[in-house]
Amino acid sequence: MATVLVCGGAGYIGSHMLRALVSAGFRPVVFDSLVKGHVEAVPADIPLIRGDLLDIQALRRVFSEYDFEAVLHFAARIEVGESVREPGLYYQNNVGGSLNLLTVMHEFGVKKLVFSSTAAVYGNPVQERISENHPCMPINPYGRSKWMVEQMIEDFSSAFGLKAVCLRYFNAAGADPGGEIGEAHNPESHLIPNVLKAAVSLNAPEDDSSRFELNVFGSDYPTPDGTCVRDYIHVCDLCQAHLLALNYLDDFEGKAAFNLGSGNGYSIMQVIEAAERVSGCKIPYSIGPRRPGDAAVLVADSSLARSVLGWKPALDDLDMIVKTAWNWETGRKY
Numbered sequence: 001m002a003t004v005l006v007c008g009g010a011g012y013i014g015s016h017m018l019r020a021l022v023s024a025g026f027r028p029v030v031f032d033s034l035v036k037g038h039v040e041a042v043p044a045d046i047p048l049i050r051g052d053l054l055d056i057q058a059l060r061r062v063f064s065e066y067d068f069e070a071v072l073h074f075a076a077r078i079e080v081g082e083s084v085r086e087p088g089l090y091y092q093n094n095v096g097g098s099l100n101l102l103t104v105m106h107e108f109g110v111k112k113l114v115f116s117s118t119a120a121v122y123g124n125p126v127q128e129r130i131s132e133n134h135p136c137m138p139i140n141p142y143g144r145s146k147w148m149v150e151q152m153i154e155d156f157s158s159a160f161g162l163k164a165v166c167l168r169y170f171n172a173a174g175a176d177p178g179g180e181i182g183e184a185h186n187p188e189s190h191l192i193p194n195v196l197k198a199a200v201s202l203n204a205p206e207d208d209s210s211r212f213e214l215n216v217f218g219s220d221y222p223t224p225d226g227t228c229v230r231d232y233i234h235v236c237d238l239c240q241a242h243l244l245a246l247n248y249l250d251d252f253e254g255k256a257a258f259n260l261g262s263g264n265g266y267s268i269m270q271v272i273e274a275a276e277r278v279s280g281c282k283i284p285y286s287i288g289p290r291r292p293g294d295a296a297v298l299v300a301d302s303s304l305a306r307s308v309l310g311w312k313p314a315l316d317d318l319d320m321i322v323k324t325a326w327n328w329e330t331g332r333k334y
């Protein structure tokens with residue numbers, strides 16, 4: 001049974017990955033600082049090492065203790081707005097932390113890496129459906145930090161034979177259908193959990209501080225209903241792509257990048273309508289001004305992942321995605 005290191009395995013996507021890895025016969029070991037992750041998201045029988053990627057000695061200790069076949073690297077700071085206010089935090093954590101990881105992987109001869117990249121590496125779209133050939137011109141420190149890591153990976157690959165797949169996720173969404181784990185960012189900047197939070201808060205008394213109204217950033221975009229259009233991909237489909245990527249690395253040399261999106265674009269209003277269908281609640285929202293840096297439409301062309309990795313999203317229906325998120329949101333464990 002192959003042992004794999006999951007950096008950031010106590011976070012939203014990483015914790016879903018742990019279940020997928022166990023089901024596929026891998027033995028995951030989690031390395032997470034818990035700066036944003038949750039102990040409760042890691043099953044008790046999976047080793048959880050609390051450590052920071054910025055602490056290279058802690059990484060070396062973990063690599064001495066286990067014989068890793070591969071590394072899945074989810075650990076990062078992920079908030080675009082915060083990255084604009086605190087760029088140093090993002091370059092230090094995301095770039096510096098990844099450099100330590102690549103260094104220690106090289107020292108210990110671990111050759112396989114799956115890296116969590118993002119659609120934010122592309123910046124403002126110059127084509128409607130974004131393929132991997134789209135120029136990478138990130139427009140904020142978060143996106144730039146991820147693009148820098150991709151470039152470091154390419155250099156480690158050329159110099160030392162690192163075999164790496166960078167998976168550029170569009171909007172990860174939904175939750176494990178069992179309802180045990182789900183999206184729990186703090187603060188939450190993602191649309192679907194915030195739409196559902198507004199629905200759940202309707203249960204609170206009208207003057208209660210937990211009452212929450214969704215703020216829609218702009219309704220004057222050149223889209224059918226004026227709100228931004230995004231591509232939502234179920235977290236369990238992302239996990240399946242990681243398993244396929246691990247498999248792909250057996251016979252692959254070099255660095256590859258794949259987009260992971262459903263290829264369907266949904267507007268904010270369509271997400272609100274889906275949440276109303278699923279929850280049976282009238283979602284309270286108000287329309288505010290546009291948020292700087294938001295593109296009108298971001299939709300993936302993920303045909304490369306489909307043809308090369310054999311990936312096929314199974315949960316790409318918006319109502320299905322929202323349903324699993326609602327199931328989690330209404331019975332949250334952490």
Ligand SMILES: NC(=O)c1ccc[n+]([C@@H]2O[C@H](COP(=O)([O-])OP(=O)(O)OC[C@H]3O[C@@H](n4cnc5c(N)ncnc54)[C@H](O)[C@@H]3O)[C@@H](O)[C@H]2O)c1
Nearest residue numbers: 008010011012013033034035036037052053075076116172
């Ligand atoms: N959520 C999305 O929609 C989305 C979209 C595109 C890309 N991504 C990427 O996917 C990855 C996972 O995202 P997520 O939504 O699960 O985020 P998350 O914040 O839930 O998880 C990240 C985890 O990494 C840990 N971490 C952060 N810095 C660390 C460090 N220096 N050392 C050790 N652990 C550290 C955190 O404690 C947390 O558990 C990130 O790399 C993110 O950039 C996410």
